[in-house]
Amino acid sequence: MKLWQKIFLLTLVLVILVVNVTAYVLLLNNHQLAIEREQQSAATRHVYLVAELQNSITYEQVVERTFPLDDVKTLGVAREVLDLQRDDPTLGATLFIDGERVYSVNSQPIPQEALMLSEPEFSSRIVEEEGRTYLLVSSSIPLSERTYQLVTSFEITSTFDLFLADFDLVRVIGIVAGLVVAGILLVLVSTLLGPLRNLSATTRQIAGGDLEQRATVHGNDEVAEVALNLNTMADSIEHNVTELEKLAEARRVFIGNLAHEMKTPLTSILGFADLLRIKRVINDDERLEYANVIVNETKRLQSLSGKLMELLIMGSMELSTERVSVNALVSDLSMTMQPIMRSRSTELTCTALAHDEHIDVDVELVKSLLYNLIDNSIRVVQPSGTVCLTAAVEGETVVLAVCDDGPGIPSEQIPQLIEPFYMLDKARTRKHGGAGLGLALCAEIARAHHTELVITSTLGEGTTVQVGFKKAGDHG
Template identity: 30%
Template sequence: MKLWQKIYLLSLLVFVLIFNGASVMVIERTHNRMLNQTIEVALSQNMSIHSSVDAIVPILRIYDSLDYEKTVLTSMAKQFVAKNSGQGIYLDITDDASRTIFNNADFGMPQARRELENLDNSSIHYILRDVGDRTILFTVNNTQINQKKYVFTYMKDLTPVYQDRIEQYGFFAKVDSAACILFMIVMFFVSRGLTRSIERLNRTSQIIAQGNFSERVKVKSRDEIGILGSSFNEMAEVVEDKINELERNNDEKQRFIDNFTHELKTPLTSIVGYANFLRTTKYNEKLFLDALGVIYDEGKRLEALSLKLMDLIMLKKVQFQMERQEMRALLLEMKPTLEIMAKEKEVNIKLDCQEGRLELERDLIKVLVFNLVDNALKASIAGGTVTLRTYWREAAYVLAVIDQGIGIAEEHLDKIFEPFYMADKARTRNSNGAGLGLALCGSIADIHHAVIRVSSQVQQGTTIEVVFAAEKRGGGPE
């Protein structure tokens, strides 16, 4: 059973129970109040008759005649009945021998009358009886006249009171039917409206389960369901980001494997080919030296590739101990080595550094700088300049490597830190590169909680900034 059906049926059941229960209580309370009021009036009438009889008792004592007593009592009863004619009023008067003095009832008096039990002169007893299809109220009291006891039974037809209750129940049944039908119609739309958002949530979750992670729920309300929809969208967004991240990681791993295989294939092909050539060719000193030179170069290339891969693996597994270091002093220490690297390319090295003490791993920073400068030198032309600049930018310390080389096209900027990725494959291979230098730099920056930012324009140069969040490490300009 669907949720809207459960809400619909449950609300209908609750409405029927509450509405019918409340209506029955109101009808019964009204009926009981009217019944009690009618009984009170009947008891008052009986008391009035009793008072009237008590008023004439002294006169009856003077005459002390049974016939006179019967005549007076009969006359009083007729006057009372005539005065209340048409109101369902009946009166019965009997003497102590149970002989009837007066009775105007149009029904037979019951044989067993419990209301007469323990009846004394100071009390009035009453009882309700069903007589045929009518309900009659019997009220009794007695009076002593000249040593004789007379029993006065005042009777009131209460059938209209009970008929009124039946009519109220009939009217309520019609109102109840109309109210239930109206409530069913209203609750059908209300329950459907309340659960429509949940149905949208369900449909969206099914679509997402099928792989469309960009699907979202349209949130139109600000109630709990609306909040649930917003939370669902946030969850779906996180899931989509995680899935995309996994896909990117998977793609990067696949590219890593493809590129690694490709990088191995070229030198191995050369080594195997020249080795076979040497094995099958008669000795010729010049040819053998050339072939051995190729084998040696390709072997060194494989060695450099394996060392770079080992460095990448080590960076992800080893926990490095940071120490507070002066960056400017470290770069000045490295300058002679950097100038030797640049001399082969006929490129100038320039340092423009501000002092800054940071939590660093000394050897890793050297690897980072050497790789960044090496990349800058590969991109530079003879006579160019590679600048190393350090400076404070607000609370961050920035290490920038700036070249005036060929630059990097915009479509390559977001991929240059992937292992084996080469924006200019021919240039990288000619310089014995494998596309691992910037990947190493990225890992070293992560270890130092630094961010690498790249800006470049083709044929105008490249600037790579390593931004150290020195404020979080207690560093700052000195």
């Protein structure tokens, strides 16, 4: 059962119960009072009638000068007194002697037994007969040495009818009031629980994947609190999902590019190998050419898988850091690069620090990073162009930079440079056997050292890639 139904039904039942019970108690109380009033008036009249009887008998005794009067005379006088009551139809009176009915006026349809069961002493009771209600009052009267019993009956049907009519009215009012209360309750409950319903709908939408949905917060009640918490939760879920989606997208792009980079050499290898196999006539030049392509493309695949492994390992590898002199690092690289520079007739200008500093890094990885950067630069500069490797101190940081006077990179492409498989010039990169992973690897090495590559470039003037490392503390 829904909460609103529970609240509605419970409140409704409670209200109807309280209203009706109160009404009935009041009604019953009123009725009781009305009956008591009737009893009092009945008793008064009864007593008056008894007094009338006794007075008439005494008067007759005085007039007749007989004491006591005989039964016949006594009864005669009593009859006269009682006959005077005939004008009032609501009053009935019956006279008994020793349980024997001797006279009655306005005899109402009350059976003998009902009358006889009356107590001999003064008493009153209520009897119902043929749908009518009577109040009986009875008392014993000593008249002329005999004890008579007088029973008076008063019809109080109207009092009971009134009670029943009131009872019906209360019932009708109860039902009408119940309906009105039900209506008001429905409106109230649905207004109060409305925000809860909205909240529930919002929750459902969020659960259904519409992560941008937020609950509306009204006021500062409990529901508003829940709504606030829900929104906080949705925020964090949305954030996490977006991050995951980004990651998944990056991975998808990576795998797509990887597949493309692998399939390109594979297509050449398979194609040329197949040609070697199926061609009937093949001359030496062709065979050599086909085989060369196969060998070169296989090497490309090999280098791709090598770079991939490096990239993969970088993600999980622990750095083996050691303290190294910056100037030693620069001169070491300069030595390593010289043969390559000479073969390309490109010059590498190295600038060391005036006062040597030390940095805590994984030497092999940082060398590989700088090597890759210099290698990239060599490829873009014209023959007889210059590539420089400089070290500089900026505050607490040692900045190593590789610059060239090559053609430069369009600024909008700079952010994409470190993405795996991104190539500025596909044909040229491929010719060198590159797969577009070099800068991605450099960025990964920098990231492992908690720093990053800063690439600045001006078209037509050249490119500079900087990477900063924190200066090591005291020497030693």
